[in-house]
Each structure stands twice: as C-alpha cells, then as structure tokens.
Amino acid sequence: MENLEKYYTEVDRDLLLIAEEYKKELLRIKKDGTLSKDLEGVLELVNGIPETVRKSALLSMEQEKGEIDMMERLQEGRENIYCPYCKIKWKVKILKEAINTLHGWGYDFVECSGCKKQFPNMIPNNWKDRKNFFQFMLERYTTVGEDGLTDAEKSGDLEKAKEYIQGFKKSLNAFKKADAAAKDLIIKNEEAYRAREVLRDHFLSLKLSLGNWKNNTGLA
Numbered sequence: 001m002e003n004l005e006k007y008y009t010e011v012d013r014d015l016l017l018i019a020e021e022y023k024k025e026l027l028r029i030k031k032d033g034t035l036s037k038d039l040e041g042v043l044e045l046v047n048g049i050p051e052t053v054r055k056s057a058l059l060s061m062e063q064e065k066g067e068i069d070m071m072e073r074l075q076e077g078r079e080n081i082y083c084p085y086c087k088i089k090w091k092v093k094i095l096k097e098a099i100n101t102l103h104g105w106g107y108d109f110v111e112c113s114g115c116k117k118q119f120p121n122m123i124p125n126n127w128k129d130r131k132n133f134f135q136f137m138l139e140r141y142t143t144v145g146e147d148g149l150t151d152a153e154k155s156g157d158l159e160k161a162k163e164y165i166q167g168f169k170k171s172l173n174a175f176k177k178a179d180a181a182a183k184d185l186i187i188k189n190e191e192a193y194r195a196r197e198v199l200r201d202h203f204l205s206l207k208l209s210l211g212n213w214k215n216n217t218g219l220a
C-alpha cells in the first residue's frame with residue numbers, strides 16, 4: 001500500500017479535518033433527535049470526503065510516477081548509446097553537457113566504456129530538444145533540397161535511410177502520445193484540486209451559517 005499522505009495538499013488536510021469534525025457534530029445532533037433533510041445531505045457529503053481525498057492523492061501519485069519514469073528513461077537513453085568506434089550500442093559515461101550552436105539543442109559529451117574514446121552524442125539530452133531533433137531529421141531526410149535530392153537519397157543507402165525515417169516517425173508519434181497523456185493528467189489534477197477547494201469553502205461557509213458548533217476546529 002502506497003503512502004498517499006505525502007500527496008495531500010493543505011486543502012486535503014483541511015477537508016479531512018472538516019469531515020471529522022462535521023461528522024462528530026452531525027452524529028451528536030442525530031443522537032439527540034433527527035437530522036433535517038439538509039443536514040442529512042451534509043452528512044452524506046462529509047462521508048464521501050475521505051474517498052475524494054484518496055482518489056485525488058492517487059492522481060497526484062500517478063502524475064509524479066509518470067514524471068519520474070520519463071526522467072529515468074531519458075537518463076537510460078543518454079547513457080546507452082551507439083559508439084561510432086566500437087560500432088555497437090552500450091554504456092557511456094557522460095563527461096559534460098554542451099549546447100549545439102546551430103540548433104540550440106543541449107547534448108552530452110561522452111566517453112565509451114569499452115574503447116574509452118570520447119565523442120559528442122548527437123541526440124539531445126532532454127526530451128524537448130529530442131523531439132525537435134527527430135522532427136528536424138525527418139524533414140531533412142524527406143525534403144528535397146536545392147540539388148533536387150533528399151538526404152535519404154544522398155545517403156547512399158536508401159534501405160537504411162528508409163529505416164531511419166520509420167524510426168524518426170515512430171519516435172515523434174511516441175512523443176505526441178506521451179505529451180498528450182501528461183497534459184491530460186495535469187489538467188485532471190488541476191480540476192480535481194479546484195473541485196476540492198470549492199468543497200472546502202462550501203463546508204466552511206456552512207459552518208459559519210450554522211453558527212452553533214461547539215467544537216472550534218480553527219478552520220473557519
């Protein structure tokens with residue numbers, strides 16, 4: 001079971017406190033007599049608060065996990081690359097970061113763990129620049145230049161070039177999907193937060209209008 005409390009916001013902690021205090025008070029009133037229809041409705045709302053808070057925390061956790069996952073995948077991609085000397089893909093050590101002066105992309109200067117040779121990794125070292133890089137490469141490989149040829153045609157190995165083009169397209173599609181999913185989660189999280197804020201303010205105003213609460217929760 002995950003520890004969800006670390007994802008609670010101030011609004012969540014307020015809501016849980018409100019739920020606890022309101023429930024106590026409403027049950028006390030109920031014991032002395034009957035609850036009005038309005039207060040029955042309030043009790044129902046109050047009973048649902050812990051679940052609302054739990055679901056919101058799960059959403060925050062999902063967002064955080066997604067961000068960590070993306071960071072780990074990037075790191076793995078930066079450290080496992082094709083060595084132009086060994087002609088295989090394997091572990092490299094990142095020596096320093098630099099900026100590509102032509103495109104402004106951030107990239108790594110690395111050392112191969114096999115042959116110990118140092119070289120720049122052409123693929124950018126962050127997701128945003130990586131996306132731009134793949135877009136740029138796709139355009140270069142498929143756009144006809146002034147000499148009437150595409151880079152794919154000029155590469156001398158059309159089959160290999162076709163493979164690259166497929167690879168660029170696949171990467172760009174994956175970027176698009178990941179971006180959309182991340183954005184969707186952020187929006188959901190923001191909406192859930194605003195809804196809880198409204199709920200808390202609703203309860204606080206309710207408490208003020210009831211006016212006869214014995215317990216001072218310090219929230220109003």
Ligand SMILES: [Zn+2]
Nearest residue numbers: 083086112115
């Ligand atoms: Zn090497």
